[in-house]
Amino acid sequence: MRLWKSWKIAAKDFGIFRRKKILLFSLVALPLALSTGLPAIIWLLIIRRAIPPATIIALLNAFSFFFVILASIIPIGLASYSIVGEKVEKSLEPLLATPTTDDELLMGKNIAAFLPSIAATYAGAAIFMVLVDATTHIQLGYLFFPNWTMAVILLLVAPLACIFSIETNVIISSRVSDIRAAGQLGGLAIIPFGAIYVLAEARFITLNETNLLIISAVLFIADAVLFYLSRATFRREEILTKWK
Amino acid sequence: MIDTENLTRKFGNITAVENLTLHVNEGEVFGFLGPNGAGKTTTVRMLCCLISKTSGKARIGDFTIDNEADCLKIRKMVGLLPENVGLYDSLSAYRNLDFYGELYEVPNDKRRENIERILRLLGIWERRGDAVGTFSKGTKQKIAIARALIHDPQVLFLDEPTANLDPEASKTVRDFILELKKEKRTIFLNTHNLDEAERLCDRIAILKTRLIVVDSPKNLERGIQPKTIVHLEKVNRAVMTAVKKLPTVKNIRTTGNKMILDVDDPEKENPKIVRAVVTAGGNIKFVTELRSTLEDVYLKLIKEAEER
Numbered sequence: 146m147r148l149w150k151s152w153k154i155a156a157k158d159f160g161i162f163r164r165k166k167i168l169l170f171s172l173v174a175l176p177l178a179l180s181t182g183l184p185a186i187i188w189l190l191i192i193r194r195a196i197p198p199a200t201i202i203a204l205l206n207a208f209s210f211f212f213v214i215l216a217s218i219i220p221i222g223l224a225s226y227s228i229v230g231e232k233v234e235k236s237l238e239p240l241l242a243t244p245t246t247d248d249e250l251l252m253g254k255n256i257a258a259f260l261p262s263i264a265a266t267y268a269g270a271a272i273f274m275v276l277v278d279a280t281t282h283i284q285l286g287y288l289f290f291p292n293w294t295m296a297v298i299l300l301l302v303a304p305l306a307c308i309f310s311i312e313t314n315v316i317i318s319s320r321v322s323d324i325r326a327a328g329q330l331g332g333l334a335i336i337p338f339g340a341i342y343v344l345a346e347a348r349f350i351t352l353n354e355t356n357l358l359i360i361s362a363v364l365f366i367a368d369a370v371l372f373y374l375s376r377a378t379f380r381r382e383e384i385l386t387k388w389k
Numbered sequence: 390m391i392d393t394e395n396l397t398r399k400f401g402n403i404t405a406v407e408n409l410t411l412h413v414n415e416g417e418v419f420g421f422l423g424p425n426g427a428g429k430t431t432t433v434r435m436l437c438c439l440i441s442k443t444s445g446k447a448r449i450g451d452f453t454i455d456n457e458a459d460c461l462k463i464r465k466m467v468g469l470l471p472e473n474v475g476l477y478d479s480l481s482a483y484r485n486l487d488f489y490g491e492l493y494e495v496p497n498d499k500r501r502e503n504i505e506r507i508l509r510l511l512g513i514w515e516r517r518g519d520a521v522g523t524f525s526k527g528t529k530q531k532i533a534i535a536r537a538l539i540h541d542p543q544v545l546f547l548d549e550p551t552a553n554l555d556p557e558a559s560k561t562v563r564d565f566i567l568e569l570k571k572e573k574r575t576i577f578l579n580t581h582n583l584d585e586a587e588r589l590c591d592r593i594a595i596l597k598t599r600l601i602v603v604d605s606p607k608n609l610e611r612g613i614q615p616k617t618i619v620h621l622e623k624v625n626r627a628v629m630t631a632v633k634k635l636p637t638v639k640n641i642r643t644t645g646n647k648m649i650l651d652v653d654d655p656e657k658e659n660p661k662i663v664r665a666v667v668t669a670g671g672n673i674k675f676v677t678e679l680r681s682t683l684e685d686v687y688l689k690l691i692k693e694a695e696e697r
Contacts, residue, residue, distance in 0.1 A: 153491045157477070157484075164479040235473035239536065242437050242471070243492040244464040246457070382440050386400065 154253025176269025184276035216303035217310040224258040224314035225327035305364035310334035312371035390415040396445035405431040416573040420590030468537035478522030493540035507535040527558025613681030619648040622672040631669035
């Protein structure tokens with residue numbers, strides 16, 4: 146595989162994303178809302194002296210997982226647009242006529258959705274961590290971030306969740322011909338992460354490093370299966386003869 | 390340059406193309422005619438290695454459409470203008486072409502040079518920075534043709550290049566194809582437009598799942614008997630008898646004061662016919678020639694294929 150070709154395809158998609166306000170909004174608004182909104186909640190609770198340090202720590206651990214959910218939400222729009230957008234503009238045929246392999250094209254589409262999504266997640270997480278430390282270090286007596294839990298979340302779980310969402314959306318995008326429908330169905334990719342969060346809040350599981358590593362291992366396998374399925378879907382023959 | 394042998398493609402129980410055997414010469418403009426669903430686009434897609442064949446063989450230059458390594462080489466040496474232009478509306482004309490130039494592995498300098506040359510030739514260089522979405526259909530079609538040429542392909546597949554264009558835009562595109570013809574590129578032209586095929590193509594194939602015929606437009610037109618029509622003041626028995634005696638007149642019928650004669654070469658035979666009519670006492674008002682058009686041939690062949 147020639148990665149430079151995939152990069153050219155991704156770079157073209159970046160150029161298109163830059164011109165789509167709704168995609169830019171999803172890349173900026175949601176991470177910004179989370180990264181400022183969650184510390185604001187903590188700050189309000191602290192100034193009202195409503196919670197003890199132990200509760201603050203529990204809340205911060207729960208909030209940290211929001212960045213896994215964020216990493217699965219942001220690619221929905223990008224991956225849907227990247228593929229269904231090509232269908233809508235009927236640009237797949239000339240693209241497939243170039244001396245580029247199916248895998249290079251698919252990798253290009255993956256990179257186009259992955260890099261902005263993970264960059265926005267990391268930027269949001271960085272703002273979140275700085276604001277949380279600024280808000281809580283007096284109350285806790287130390288800087289809560291960085292910590293190992295957040296490191297596992299950002300370096301393992303979030304990227305794997307992002308890939309999970311992208312591959313799910315590649316498969317969904319092959320079955321629909323409308324960007325909005327692709328986006329709505331693509332929302333299914335968030336369900337597993339929402340479910341993990343609910344289970345953690347209901348105290349069925351704890352989101353500690355060990356459990357996060359187990360979640361990462363399961364996600365890695367799921368990603369591998371989904372990647373295999375999306376590769377099977379993203380074949381020239383399939384695209385031109387079976388895609389809607 | 391393009392060779393196929395019994396090329397067949399089936400979609401489930403439906404046969405889109407059946408046993409297609411043809412040869413397209415290097416530098417030839419080859420017209421591919423047929424009604425909707427005749428298998429024209431499927432053939433182009435197979436030849437461009439976009440979809441696989443069910444059976445048969447096909448080669449473009451030295452490469453076969455059978456394996457991925459050859460297919461990559463084929464895709465590099467052919468340019469495709471699909472039925473839908475498929476440009477990126479939010480990107481500029483230049484960026485659209487530059488992107489495809491990158492994918493076709495055209496070196497930077499050559500790419501810039503090609504983009505400028507083609508866009509200037511098509512008269513849209515000044516608007517190269519405008520988003521493609523702001524262009525008219527005709528201009529988009531021109532950019533799509535430019536995209537198919539960005540890597541200087543030896544073979545060009547044009548699928549309905551003037552479909553949905555207004556007459557002026559169609560003419561621009563046709564003139565451009567004529568320019569390409571002068572460059573001795575092999576052009577495979579899928580079209581419904583018979584006039585376009587007649588004007589542009591060296592040879593024409595008519596397809597309806599199976600190949601019906603391949604020949605030059607002139608030879609195809611000769612396939613239907615030319616006619617001479619003699620408009621007389623009055624048709625009488627003496628005139629009819631005189632004309633019947635001419636050995637080159639194959640068949641005679643009359644409608645009103647018109648005599649319709651089947652002759653192989655009206656230009657050569659008309660003076661003899663006029664002389665015979667006048668000698669027999671006929672008063673000729675005027676003589677016209679009825680040659681079959683490509684449309685007549687096309688409709689006849691397609692009808693015959695449907696009846697088979």
